[in-house]
Amino acid sequence: MKQYFSIGETARLNNISIQTLRYYDKIGIFKPHYTDQGNGYRYYHIKQFFYLDIIKYLKYIRTPLEEIRRIISSNPEHMQTFLEEQESVIEDEMDNLERARRLLHRRKNQLKEQLEICNREKGIVYFRYMEEQTILKVATPQVNPHDQSDLYFRKLVDVLEERGDMVDNYYGFIYDLKPYKDSRDIYCNNIYTTICKGEKVDIEGKNIQLDTIPSGEYVCISFDWSTKHYDSYYQELYHYIESNSIQTDGKVYQISLPTNYSSLREEQFLTELRVLKK
CATH class of the missing domain: 1.10.1660.10 (Multidrug-efflux Transporter Regulator; Chain: A; Domain 2)
Structure with a gap:
């Protein structure tokens, strides 16, 4: 042989x-x-x-x-010790990959939703059903939708990145539905981003909360973000709700999604204002 x-x-x-x-x-x-x-x-x-x-x-x-x-x-004892350590490393990597998979899945769904909104006629009120969303939110006293809110949003980013997760491109404001004469009179209660349902996030002592946005039918209006025209879009939505005597939960959920991804290009966002029907 x-x-x-x-x-x-x-x-x-x-x-x-x-x-x-x-x-x-x-x-x-x-x-x-x-x-x-x-x-x-x-x-x-x-x-x-x-x-x-x-x-x-x-x-x-x-x-x-x-x-x-x-x-x-070396000897078998050394290999055993190493294999136990390597098992822990691989388990951590698997956890990270699972988080990445969930983030990818969530982002795909958000892009699908964004494209559906893009296909709707801008500035026209419409209705659509939304599933319940789990959110991470931070209180934002004295923040207006026109203000730079990036520092508040960074607080949400920090909480997620501390646990090895990543924030996606989805963020929004929550404020009260009222007959504002000027959108600069609006003060947001919270800024939020979505996270996967069932996620465990350490928020102790960070002035941040886990919450949900209810499922249901929402009255909506979408538009390309514009400081100049924000008032007219808000007024269109508000007057539609009032003139049709639509009962709501009294909140506006504003979401903004980027329509380009390069910092070298002019900032562009698709915005949707949502109000939940009761």
């Missing part, structure tokens, strides 16, 4: 590249059984394949080569 194999045969039998075997030889983690001094050819003994399997396994679980060097020169 054949016991010695060339580097090419070893590579083929072990599903590994010749270049990788040469590199492993160079850094000293897997050397050939002997090298022909006449022609420089490397030869591996079949019993070495078992040790190559160990290296391949460690690589598969994303073990750094320097750690592999230490493990193969």
Whole structure:
């Protein structure tokens, strides 16, 4: 039975590249059984394949080569300790990937919603049903929809990033539905962003709350954000509600979604004002 194999045969039998075997030889983690001094050819003994399997396994679980060097020169106790540590690392990475998956899913749904809003006629009142949303909100005394509210929004970002999560592009204001003569008389109660239902967020001592925006049918109006025309869009929505005697929960939920993603371009947002029917 054949016991010695060339580097090419070893590579083929072990599903590994010749270049990788040469590199492993160079850094000293897997050397050939002997090298022909006449022609420089490397030869591996079949019993070495078992040790190559160990290296391949460690690589598969994303073990750094320097750690592999230490493990193969140590004992089973060292490997056990390392595997326990690596298990914890992988579990953390899986948690992060799951958060990324949820964020991606939420962002896809938001983009779908945004495109649906874009397809509606701007400045015209309409109705649409919305599912319940879980939100993270911060109180915003004396903040007007026209004000720079970025510093308040950064508080929400900080809370999410502290736990390894990321905020998406969805943010909104909540304020009272009233017959304002000028939109600069509006003062927002909260700024919010959406999060996944059931998320656990540490908000202790941060003046931030977890809340929900109820499901139901909303009276809405959408428009491309404009300080100049905000009043007319708000008045259109308010007068529609009043003239049709629509009962509401007395709140306006304003959301703004970016329609471009480069800081080098002029800022553009799609805005929707929503009022929940009772």
